[in-house]
Amino acid sequence: MGVSSFFKNLFGSAKESASELAKEAESTFEEIKEAAAPHIDNAIKFADESLEKAKETAAPYLEKAEKLADETIDKVSTAAAPVIEKAGEYANQAKETISEYADKAETTLGDLVDQVKETTSEATEKAAEDVTEKTDEVKKDVDDATK
Template identity: 50%
Template sequence: MGLSSFFKNLFGSTKESVTELAHNAETTFEQAKETAAPYIEKAEAFAEETIEKVKEVSEPIIDQAADYAEKAKDTVSEYADKVAKVANDVVDSVKERTASLNNEVPETISETVVDESEKPIAEVEEIAGDTIDKA
């Protein structure tokens, strides 16, 4: 029986220690939460103020960027029209020059030249025929 009472005392005291530890942890957590609450509120307020300041400062910059983008768009549109016109003029000019070159096709004169040092085809065929007959 001494052994069973030993285990009961051992496990019973461990259970009490764990319960006490959990209670202390819960109390400590509550105290930390209470202590941190004002700092959390200050951090949230600081974040909100900072976001508002950034919005105020960035509004004029965003407006300027929008104005600049609009001006750039107008300028690009203006030059795009000019570039398109110049490109069309170049294409038309190339077409005209190409058409005029096609109308002026030079007449090609060709001559047939026979090399007398070569044997005529009929003679080559005759020699080939004789060779085949002999074989």
């Protein structure tokens, strides 16, 4: 039994020691938290002030960049105007040229269709005449053969 009381005393005192250490750690944490509070406030204040200073410092550069961007856009617009105008002229010329060729193609196709119709009509008439002649010849041959 001496061994069991030894372990009880050993672990019992360890439990008490751990509990005391936890209380001390909690107490120390609270002290550190209270001590750090002003420093955290100072850090937040410093960050806010630094942000404001950065904004103030950057403001003139942002204005210059905006002005430069506006000037560049104006210059590009001015430089591009003649090119855009020329492109419009070329587009109009292309439309006119395409229109001319479309008219010529329409006329040519119309003439071609007329020629095909005429040739087909002539061929059909000739074929009809040939068929009629051959039919008459066959009738005559049949009539002669049946007499």
